[in-house]
Amino acid sequence: MFDLDRWQEIFQTLSKNKLRTALSGFTIAFAILLFTLLFGVGNGLKHTFEKQFASDAVNSVYIYGGRTTKPYKGMQSGRTIQYRNDDEKFINEKFEKEIQFFSPNIQRSMQVIYKGEQNRYTVRGVYPDYQPLESAVIQDGRFLTYLDIERRAKVVAIGRLVEKDLFGNLGGLGKNLNIEGISYKVVGVFNDPGGDNDERYIYAPFSTIQGMYKPNDELDYFGLTFNPEMNVDQALAFSNLLTTLLKEKHNVDPRDQGAIRVRNYAEGTRDVQSFMLVLNVIILFIGIGTLVAGIIGISNIMVYIVKERTKELGIRKALGATPKSIVGMIMLESIFVTALAGYSGLMIGVFTLRALGDTLEKYFILNPSVETYVVVGATVVLIIAGTIAGYIPAKRASRIKPIVALNDE
Structure with missing residues (x-):
């Protein structure tokens, strides 16, 4: 050789x-x-x-309300389905074993100011459980906690690009933002594999945002992750049953496809x-x-x-x-x-x-x-x-x- x-x-x-x-x-x-x-x-x-699929957990499920398209039980079509706090309790009681993480969500576009810098950002009122749903990774500080929820604290976790827009190279951790005239302390900065759009969100405690902007315990939608041990067929069966039960609770025709909208990532993953x-x-x-x-x-x-x-x-x-x-x-x-x-x-x-x-x-x-x-x-x-x-x-x-x-x- x-x-x-x-x-x-x-x-x-x-x-x-x-x-x-x-x-x-x-x-x-x-x-x-x-x-x-x-x-x-x-x-x-x-x-x-x-x-x-990097912007959300692959086992995510999002539950949105819409308008009814069919009359049902003496009620006219065109009704708006409005979720409230009792829907959260209903879902968690019915599917305790199937749900891994769960969070209601209130979402608003708000004017955010820091000294001479200002811009409009989407502010989401969520539970701490919302972090794994969005695959958000904390790079500085922390995310929201249940103590923040309990105290209705005026704190926020901001996306990397929000920090860059408003604070430049100074860093935003520990500083205060003016959001629609109210001061919130930045307790965390996160990045998100979903890209630039997902890094321009601001997360605040759900109880704080609901108390200020949503009367009568109203909320916009729910996000949850199902038990990762469930296979695709089990996950789809879970979301179908969830849809059926919510239709019954809100008096929606079973054939109505627009009133209760459940988006299950398992189907897209499959x-x-x-x-x-x-x-x-x-x-x-x-x-x-x-x-x-x-x-x-x-x-x-x-x-x-x-x-x-x-x-x-x-x-x-x-x-x-x-x-x-x-x-x-x-x-x-x-x-x-x-x-x-x-x-x-x-x-x-x-x-x-x-x-x-x-x-x-x-x-x-x-x-x-x-x-x-x-x-x-x-x-x-x-x-x-x-x-x-x-x-x-x-x-x-x-x-x-x-x-x-x-x-x-």
């Missing part, structure tokens, strides 16, 4: 046959390059769908998982096809190379070369060319994906990349194929008698 004379001989052979070497190397490099790009684009599509499974199968099929094409190309080239060198091999045998040394030389040359070209194709593919970067976002391809083990595995497969492709014709050629090889045309 590390015989210097043999390696010198291999390099001399390659340098004397530049076109042949270039063609065989190109076939291998192109196969790995195409394989890398295909998997990179496929991963980019997966990243896009993952980002769409659809995405199905789509990604199909996408992975397609990419895998194309990738395997690419590798098979590369293997066929290597095999054909190696057969041609060995046939072209029949006279050379005959001379070697006439000068005393053993069949084993001839086979070893051809295989080593095959492995070297395959490994070098495969690595080159891999590097070109990886750098191409990095160069494209975010430029493919408009085509719904986010951060196209490929796992190292995937392309390394594909390269190893090609190297093994190149070894086998070199061994079979080399073994056949090593059995030819020198006189026959020398007379070969």
Whole structure:
């Protein structure tokens, strides 16, 4: 393997046959390059769908009220379904085992001022349980607590971009914001994987916001997460039963689709998982096809190379070369060319994906990349194929008698 004379001989052979070497190397490099790009684009599509669901927990359920579209039990259509605090108690009593986190929500657009800076932001009155629903990650301070709810404290947790807008590089933790004429202390700053929009929210205690802006215990909607041990079918059955019971409580026709609206992320997750499974199968099929094409190309080239060198091999045998040394030389040359070209194709593919970067976002391809083990595995497969492709014709050629090889045309 590390015989210097043999390696010198291999390099001399390659340098004397530049076109042949270039063609065989190109076939291998192109196969790995195409394989890398295909998997990179496929991963980019997966990243896009993952980002769409990053703004909320994958087991989230949101319950909204609407207007009735059908008359029911003597009541006219067009009634507005208004949720109140007793709906919160009703839901938690009926589904105690199915619910993991739960929070009512009041949402308003408000003018927020800090010294000379001001802007309008969406302020949400929530429970502490709302944090995992939105996948908000605290970077400074803390989120809301149930003690804040109990005391109706005038405190807020603000998004990273709210802090940037109003405080610049000074940081907002511990400072006071003027929200619609009322002073609130900033107790936490969060970031959110959902992106810029989700980082421009302000969260305040639910009891504080409800007491100021919602008479008669009114609220806007509910957010909850279901037990993560539930599978997709169980989660969908849970949300369907929840919808049915809320319709009964609010005297809504069971066929009315507009009055009680329940958005269950489990359904979207199932659809995405199905789509990604199909996408992975397609990419895998194309990738395997690419590798098979590369293997066929290597095999054909190696057969041609060995046939072209029949006279050379005959001379070697006439000068005393053993069949084993001839086979070893051809295989080593095959492995070297395959490994070098495969690595080159891999590097070109990886750098191409990095160069494209975010430029493919408009085509719904986010951060196209490929796992190292995937392309390394594909390269190893090609190297093994190149070894086998070199061994079979080399073994056949090593059995030819020198006189026959020398007379070969």
